[in-house]
Structures are given as structure tokens and as C-alpha cells.
Amino acid sequence: MLTDRFVYKPQHDQYDEVMGPDGKVREHWHYPMRVLNAMGMDALLERQRTAKRILRDDGASYSPGDQLNVSHTWSLDLLPMILSSQEWESIENALRERSELLNLILSDLYGERTLISSKVIPAAAIFSHPGFLRACDGIRLPGEHQLIFHAADLVRSASGEWLVIGDRTQAPSGTGYALENRTVLRRVMPSLFRDAHVHRLSNFFLQWRRKLAELSPTKDAPLIVYLTQGAFKENSFEDAYLANYLGYPLVQGRDLTVRKGALWLKSLDGLRKVDVVVRRIDDSVADPVVSRQSFGQGVPGLTEVARAGGVIIANSLGSGILESPVLAKYMPAIARHFLGRDLRLSSVPTWWCGDADDLEYVKAHFDDLLIRHTCRMPGRHSQFVAELNPEERAALMAKVLANPIDYVAQSAVRPSQTPALDGNVFSSRPLVMRGFTVASGSSYSVMPGGLTHVGTHTDTQHIVSHYGGGSKDTWILASEPEIEDSVFEPEKLARQKMDRNFSLPSRVIDNLFWFGRYAERAESGLRLVRTAFEELNSIEPLSPDNRRILLCSVTKVTGTFPGFTAKGADFENPEHELLDIVSNRSRPGSIAHCLEAILHSADGVKELLSNDMLRLVNDIRDGMEYLNKNLESSLQAAPEELLDPLITSLLALCGLSQESMVRGRAWRFMEMGRRLERAQKSVELLSHILIPGKSDGQGMPLLKPVLASLESRIVYKRYYRSGYRLDKGMELLLFDRQNPRSVMFQLESLRNHLEDVEGPNKGVQLSDDMRCILRATNNLLLTPLDEIAQRDEKTGEHLRLGKLLTQLDSDLKAASQAIADRYFDHAMGPQPVEMSGRGVS
Incomplete structure (x- = not known):
């Protein structure tokens, strides 16, 4: 006998998949019902929540056809x-x-x-x-x-x-x-x-x-x-x-x-x-x-x-x-x-309105029928006439009579x-x-x-996923x-030769490359905004000029113009502008915009990502929602702390790719995107903060937020145990091969990845992308450290450092374009069919 713990009473007069017309459970449902009754409602609800969590972690989603970039x-x-x-x-x-x-x-x-x-x-x-x-x-x-x-x-x-x-x-x-x-x-x-x-x-x-x-x-x-x-x-x-x-x-x-x-x-x-x-x-x-x-x-x-x-x-x-x-x-x-x-x-039962007799039947029984277009297309949904008001019915009938050949009617x-969990019933x-x-x-x-x-x-009679x-x-x-x-x-x-280095489609490696870039771009942007919030609330406030330089660099590095570069920008109360840079999804260059790009790139290579990486991608999506709900209300209480979970998720994504992905080409292109972006953002940050930055006689006060933003402040203190000196900072951030945040570290990583991707069949001549990376490396190696720390007597700026950073920025952008030209873009379009059977020339 079934217990009464599973309470289901059909609320309809149609055929029920579980209960017979006599009110008894159908025979093939007897054993499942006993098990469900033994579980009890609390256990069922807990398993329903577990199922929902698994679907979320697996990235199982559905995107409505009429909604762009929504899943x-x-x-x-x-x-x-x-x-x-x-x-x-x-x-x-x-x-x-x-x-x-x-x-x-x-x-x-x-x-x-x-x-x-x-x-x-x-x-x-x-x-x-x-x-x-x-x-x-x-x-x-x-x-x-x-x-x-x-x-x-x-x-x-x-x-x-x-x-x-x-x-x-x-x-x-x-x-x-x-x-x-x-x-x-x-x-x-x-x-x-x-x-x-x-x-x-x-x-x-x-x-x-x-x-x-x-x-x-x-x-x-x-x-x-x-x-x-x-x-x-x-x-x-x-x-x-x-x-x-x-x-x-x-x-x-x-x-x-x-x-x-x-x-x-x-x-x-x-x-x-x-x-x-x-x-x-x-x-x-x-x-x-x-x-x-x-x-x-x-x-x-x-x-x-x-x-x-x-x-x-x-x-x-x-x-x-x-x-x-x-x-x-x-x-x-x-x-x-x-x-x-x-x-x-x-x-x-179906009637085609293109048939004269069928059309007469449809007109006579219109209110009882389902009207469908003969061709399935987005936005064309079947309509139950009984659900329409008189005006809608008349409009639908007019459409049918205008083009009867394009419509059919079916019995509704x-x-x-069948029973479904609805809350706790x-x-x-x-x-x-x-x-x-x-x-x-x-x-x-x-x-x-x-x-x-x-x-x-x-x-409801609309039983398709379009309707939720x-x-x-x-x-x-x-x-x-x-x-x-x-x-x-x-x-x-057993007979097949395993191809461990399967040649990926160009679109896939393009997405992987930009997945790495946007992940790094979002992380660097979050770090910079967090640093700006920390400096605004620091017990050692920056001078008004240096405060202005720091905030302007946020706009310039993220590309969220005009921002703090606008005439009349509010440097005394910059919190709301910083908030918008973080959370405004429709603003190109914003943190939210970069996170959306990560999600979009991840969706394009979902088949290559592990379940753990997909969970982290979902964590990023959840982190965006959390920011939107909580950041503005927390402006008065250390808003930078709300950025930490997102930074942690991005770091976990980077760490998981390092520890779990096979060192194949997919991983190397993701890493190239990350290394190229990190080098570019570092160069941009140094250019926009340190070149116009002012000395206070004891060092470079703006070097402190630069080091914090580039995750090198603790290392700097341990290495040098001195004030913030430009030459020591550049030694760590530009030249140090052991610092994973230095520009030199990124350039050497890029060279290694390019060499591995080229493989043993590389030509005698250097490729354009490799040439750009080597040129940037040589420019860095051939620049004396003591020269870039010198100031121009007239302007007070570090012109030699500025020239070096400009050259690096130019070479890195050229390398990015060369990689895209070589691996992602195929200039030749489709060609006509020829029956010669010959291969591609």
C-alpha cells in the first residue's frame, strides 16, 4: 500500500500520467511512488535544489531565440x-x-x-x-x-x-x-x-x-x-x-x-x-x-x-x-x-487554409482551433484562438484570409x-x-x-521552453x-591513431585568446579600481595633483572615456564614477563589460572547458549580479572589499587553467592572450601614472598604488626595504624575470608560447609576431636602468621612460595584430566547385 506522504490530487479532467480515472496509481508508477513516499517532501526538495545546482554548475542553459546574449x-x-x-x-x-x-x-x-x-x-x-x-x-x-x-x-x-x-x-x-x-x-x-x-x-x-x-x-x-x-x-x-x-x-x-x-x-x-x-x-x-x-x-x-x-x-x-x-x-x-x-x-486533425473546403471549415470553427503558420520561424508562434480577445481574433482572421496558403488550423x-514539484506541493x-x-x-x-x-x-497549452x-x-x-x-x-x-594535438578551428583559438585577454583585462581593471578606492580612504592622502593623475589613469587604462578626463570631472567625490566603471555593462571598457566578454568567449569554447572552469565562469556571472545589488549601497563602507570575490574568482580561473589544462595549443593561446594583455595593461598603467607623476622629495608617492595594482607592493618592500624609488620600481616591474607581473616575464612567456605553437616546421625567417616580441624584449634589455629614472630638467617628466613605454606599447599592439593575422583571419573567401578532385593549392 502507498502511504499518504506523497499527496498528489490531479487538478484537471484530462488524462493523467500517474493517476488512473479511478483515482489509483497506475501500475508502472507503483515502485517509484513507494520510493518517493519513503523519501519524504523535505528530502525531495533538497534533491531538487541539488539538481538545480548541478545544472547551474554544468552550465546547462537555454537562450530564448528572441533575446540577445541572454541565457x-x-x-x-x-x-x-x-x-x-x-x-x-x-x-x-x-x-x-x-x-x-x-x-x-x-x-x-x-x-x-x-x-x-x-x-x-x-x-x-x-x-x-x-x-x-x-x-x-x-x-x-x-x-x-x-x-x-x-x-x-x-x-x-x-x-x-x-x-x-x-x-x-x-x-x-x-x-x-x-x-x-x-x-x-x-x-x-x-x-x-x-x-x-x-x-x-x-x-x-x-x-x-x-x-x-x-x-x-x-x-x-x-x-x-x-x-x-x-x-x-x-x-x-x-x-x-x-x-x-x-x-x-x-x-x-x-x-x-x-x-x-x-x-x-x-x-x-x-x-x-x-x-x-x-x-x-x-x-x-x-x-x-x-x-x-x-x-x-x-x-x-x-x-x-x-x-x-x-x-x-x-x-x-x-x-x-x-x-x-x-x-x-x-x-x-x-x-x-x-x-x-x-x-x-x-x-x-489539421486543415490547410489553402484548400477551399478546409478554409470554410476554419472560418466556421475558428474560435475552437489552433492557428499555425506553415513555416516555422523566430517570432511566429502558434495561437490558440480561444485565448485571444475579439480584436486579436479579428486581426488573426484577417491575416489568414489575406494569405490562406500560409496557414493551417489544428484541433486544440x-x-x-503529470505531477510536478511546485514549491513544497x-x-x-x-x-x-x-x-x-x-x-x-x-x-x-x-x-x-x-x-x-x-x-x-x-x-496552459503553451508547453515549449520559449514560454518558460x-x-x-x-x-x-x-x-x-x-x-x-x-x-x-x-x-x-584501438585502431585509430590518437591525435593529441588536434588542429583546432581558428574561431576556437580566437575565442581562447580573447578569453585570456578579457580575464586579465577584468582582473587588472578590478585591481586598479580597488587601489583607487583604497587611496581615496588612505590615512596618507595623495596630493590633489597626484589624486587627479591616479583617477585619470583609471579612465585611460580601462578606456571608459570621457570619465575623469572630462571637463568638470568631480575629483572630490569620484565614488559614483568609479562605481559606474565597475558595474555599467553597456559602457565599453567597464569591468562589467569585460566580464560579459569573458562569458561570451567562454560560451564559444564551452566544449573545451572542464566542469570546474565552467563553475568558475558561473561564479563570475553570479559575482556580477552581486555587485549590481550591493556595490552602490556600500559606497560608505569600504566598497573595495566587494570587489575581492570577483578578483578571487578570476585568480581561481587563472590558477585552474595553469593546473588542470593540458599544455596543448588551446592552453597556449589562452596564455598568450593573458600575457599580452598583462604586458599592455602594465605598460599603460606606468605611462599614465608615472610619467606625469610628481616627486615629493622622498620618492614617487604614485609608485605605491602602481605596485599595489600590479600585485607587487609586498615584493617591493621585501626586496628593497626603502622608500618608493622609481629606479627600484622599474627594476621590479619592467626587468625582473622572476616577477610574474613584470613586463619582461610576459615577453619571455610570449616568446616561449609562440615557439611552441610554431613547432619544428617553422621557417628560417622570423614571423611578424615573433619579430615584434623580440624587438620589445631587445628594447627593454638595451635600455639602462639609470637612464629611465632621470627627469627632464625643463618638464620634470621622465622622458626616457616615456619613450621606452611608448615603444613597448607599439610593439605589443603590433604583436597582437600579427597573431590575429596569422592564426585567426583567413583572407581567401569561398571558391567555386571544381570536379577535378585536386586538393587545395
Whole structure:
């Protein structure tokens, strides 16, 4: 018997996944319910909090498509969606059958088009749809599968029947989130998962890898790349997560180029021929030559290369036509045309407004229907007419009547409901389950589970993540324990030559380089602002002139002009300006702006970062929120202390990269960015503070904040045990090879990293970047220390030091540009396809 500790009373009259119409728990929920009851609500809530923390630490996020540079932590409800093996068997067979039928449709529409010639589908329903790409006519993948990957969204009606409400065939999302949900739930409820004998997901991904390898014309170590939209796109976390799990390089459109009849990856070592592309971008942005609306995401000439057989794309370009909801109306006739029978899994009743009879039905029953555009695009959401006010209904009807061919109407199905944790109680939530299939053998392999979305309220019908809903892990209960499978096949791994120095895409090393730079820039900026606050509240106040020089240097070093360089700047009460330099995200050069850049760069290389590094990146994000809430209110009480946690997180990020990252090229480019930025910021700080700084007869009072900002004050005191003398300070900050904050230390580190990146195949001539670094090093070595400490008799400034710092700044900026020109930028654009089969010249 079940105890009464698990209190769930369905608040609806729809089909309930846990409770039967008689009020009793369904049979396959008996054991899970006993375990949940034994846990108690307090334990469940604690595990829910643990799951949320794991998702946050893993960086599991979702970016709404209509919000730029915004991401939200993925939402997972602790209670899984559970189906019995018996019920799943029928769903699995129906999904496999549907994928086979869609594969036949895709082959036909870009081949013989018998569906149109036999009048099974009206020609207007296909040729008027943006998803039908005429440029893809005749393109065929090797083998019998033209549709490699398929996802179907399912709802259960009040009668308990599963219905298809939509198909995803271009770049179906959700498998990565399903895998993350499973990983998290296994960690927070390991015994329940183990004892319930839940079907595992790994075999599905193994079939996926096998199919992609079969597609490749190169059977020995083919290059398969995972093409994503990029950072802060809807599914950027999932793409990075799956690319890592499957073992494929994660690339964006700008990482690829068309040359000499093939698709090439622009990498650190030059161009590498791509064999297979796992496409995670839609048809509309894949190739600007065809779609003319790539928004910087696509690869010009990609369709032409695919037609010539120079690359295999999965799913194939043009498969977006299968997502048209118009096909749902004709699916029964299509099934009889190809299979000679009805489908096991029906679509939700659909009417196409381009059909005169259907349009009359839609007008007569308008208030009871769901209206959808035939082409899925950002900003085009389905609308339940019953939820609209009279003015909105009239406006929607006008749109439909103006372009009826672009709209379909569907029955407003009320989906089944399932319990979800809502505070410390269980509430009913509607659900949509997305199932996945991948081509395998002569048919399709079905993921034993899927991704279940739940609504935010009991009565909502909008059950997609765009509307802020949650998700559930989907469990299929096995009749007996399964054998653990690996995504990788050991016998094949043993035969492959391990490439430990895989040539990274140029975009990736660009992001790593700037990740290092922005991390150092944020740290140096935080240190400088903290030093300024400390000097403002010091018991040994600076003179008005030196105070002005210090505050102006904050503006100049961070680049937050006009700031303290503005006419009429307030030097008596500078706290609010310093606050704005720290916390104003929209101000270029501000600390918050640099931290945002760190997050953006990290998102672009997420697949290369360890979980610990991702946690630190999340700590930085949290630190920004903490600053925004607390810094202004703490101006009267040591505000510099509020900067310490962020500085600590940045230092931890640096330390973790030193101790945990393999000393490969990825690490070296991150380090080069950090060392180059540290050298530049040090030179800028010395230039803006010490050159115009005034002596007080006992030394350089401004040398004290410079040393504090560059984390060298304690070392200076230990070394010299004297006042703040310019020559001693420059010896430590410019020349000391043992000081990790000195300019010389940065230059020697940069030279070592460049030599390692160049490797044994470097040419006889020095590269431009190496030439700049060596020139800066020589200028420093050839400058006598006693000369740079001398003042000009007329101006009172240190002109020799100023000249040296100007030369160093020029050489460091030139080195930065040379590195970008050499490793990140590829000047040659796409070239036409040639069928000669020759490689790149």
C-alpha cells in the first residue's frame, strides 16, 4: 500500500500520467511512488535544489531565440515522466514507421515527385513553402536514408491516444538536454534509477556515431564536424555538450570554407577537408547563396559542394519541407500511397487554409482551433484562438484570409497532465514528449525515452521552453537490467591513431585568446579600481595633483572615456564614477563589460572547458549580479572589499587553467592572450601614472598604488626595504624575470608560447609576431636602468621612460595584430566547385 506522504490530487479532467480515472496509481508508477513516499517532501526538495545546482554548475542553459546574449539555467523537475515497456513498444514502432515514411517523402519530393504527379499532395502545398529548396533537387546521400535524424512532438489526448503535433527534420534539438536530464537525475536519485531498471540512452548515440561514420566517403579517420549556430543561440549549451559527448569538433559557419570542390575546416594548421557535417542550423541560414538570409551563420557555396558530393550533410539541406504542418493533413493519404496502410501514430486533425473546403471549415470553427503558420520561424508562434480577445481574433482572421496558403488550423488538443514539484506541493502540469530516431541499418533506431516539456500552469497549452516551462527526464522501465554501452567502440578506438594535438578551428583559438585577454583585462581593471578606492580612504592622502593623475589613469587604462578626463570631472567625490566603471555593462571598457566578454568567449569554447572552469565562469556571472545589488549601497563602507570575490574568482580561473589544462595549443593561446594583455595593461598603467607623476622629495608617492595594482607592493618592500624609488620600481616591474607581473616575464612567456605553437616546421625567417616580441624584449634589455629614472630638467617628466613605454606599447599592439593575422583571419573567401578532385593549392 502507498502511504499518504506523497499527496498528489490531479487538478484537471484530462488524462493523467500517474493517476488512473479511478483515482489509483497506475501500475508502472507503483515502485517509484513507494520510493518517493519513503523519501519524504523535505528530502525531495533538497534533491531538487541539488539538481538545480548541478545544472547551474554544468552550465546547462537555454537562450530564448528572441533575446540577445541572454541565457537561463535549464529547468528540470525532479519527478520523471515514466512509461511502461509495453506502452513504449507501440510508441517506438510508431516512431520508427513515421521516420521511414518521412524518409520516403523527402526522397520523393527531391526526386520523382510522385506525390505531386499522383495528386496525393497539391503542388501549391510544396512549391509555395520556403522549406522546399529548388537548389537541393537531385541531391542524394549515400545509402537508402535521406533523412538521418528525426524528432516528433507527441501529446496524449483525453482518450489516452498519442498524437503527433509536429515533426523536426532540419536540426532537431533536445537530445543533449535529454542526456543532461538523465545525467542529473542519476546523480540525485541513483538508487531509484538503478532499481527501476530504466532503459539507457547510450546505445542511441552509438547508433548515431555509426551512421555518420557510414556516410563518410573516407573510412579511415573521417573528419566529422558539428555545425552550430554559435554562442548565446537557443541551444548553444546542447550543441557544445553533444559535440563533446560524440567526440566531434564544434564549428560555426565562419570556421568552414568552400574551395576546390570541397568543404574545408579553417584550422590552426591550415585547411582540413571535411567529410561529414552534423548540421544544427536551419536551411534558411545554411547557405547564403541559396537562402540569402544567413545572418552570418552559414557557409557560402555549401549547397553546391553537397550537390557535387564534396561533403555529406546530415540532415540533408532541404529537409525543412518535412516540418510543414500542411503534410499532417495529407499524412494518411501519403501512408497509403507509399505503405499501403494507415499509420500507427496519427497526427492531430489539421486543415490547410489553402484548400477551399478546409478554409470554410476554419472560418466556421475558428474560435475552437489552433492557428499555425506553415513555416516555422523566430517570432511566429502558434495561437490558440480561444485565448485571444475579439480584436486579436479579428486581426488573426484577417491575416489568414489575406494569405490562406500560409496557414493551417489544428484541433486544440488538451494534453495529458503529470505531477510536478511546485514549491513544497505537487501540481498538475500538461506535457509534450519529444521522441527521437536516427537512421540505423535498414530502418531507424529510437531513443528509449526522450525530452518531456511541461507547462508552467495547469491550464496552459503553451508547453515549449520559449514560454518558460520546465522539463522532465523520460524513463522507459525495462523488464530486466541492461548492459552498459559506450558511445565509442573500443575495437575501433584501438585502431585509430590518437591525435593529441588536434588542429583546432581558428574561431576556437580566437575565442581562447580573447578569453585570456578579457580575464586579465577584468582582473587588472578590478585591481586598479580597488587601489583607487583604497587611496581615496588612505590615512596618507595623495596630493590633489597626484589624486587627479591616479583617477585619470583609471579612465585611460580601462578606456571608459570621457570619465575623469572630462571637463568638470568631480575629483572630490569620484565614488559614483568609479562605481559606474565597475558595474555599467553597456559602457565599453567597464569591468562589467569585460566580464560579459569573458562569458561570451567562454560560451564559444564551452566544449573545451572542464566542469570546474565552467563553475568558475558561473561564479563570475553570479559575482556580477552581486555587485549590481550591493556595490552602490556600500559606497560608505569600504566598497573595495566587494570587489575581492570577483578578483578571487578570476585568480581561481587563472590558477585552474595553469593546473588542470593540458599544455596543448588551446592552453597556449589562452596564455598568450593573458600575457599580452598583462604586458599592455602594465605598460599603460606606468605611462599614465608615472610619467606625469610628481616627486615629493622622498620618492614617487604614485609608485605605491602602481605596485599595489600590479600585485607587487609586498615584493617591493621585501626586496628593497626603502622608500618608493622609481629606479627600484622599474627594476621590479619592467626587468625582473622572476616577477610574474613584470613586463619582461610576459615577453619571455610570449616568446616561449609562440615557439611552441610554431613547432619544428617553422621557417628560417622570423614571423611578424615573433619579430615584434623580440624587438620589445631587445628594447627593454638595451635600455639602462639609470637612464629611465632621470627627469627632464625643463618638464620634470621622465622622458626616457616615456619613450621606452611608448615603444613597448607599439610593439605589443603590433604583436597582437600579427597573431590575429596569422592564426585567426583567413583572407581567401569561398571558391567555386571544381570536379577535378585536386586538393587545395
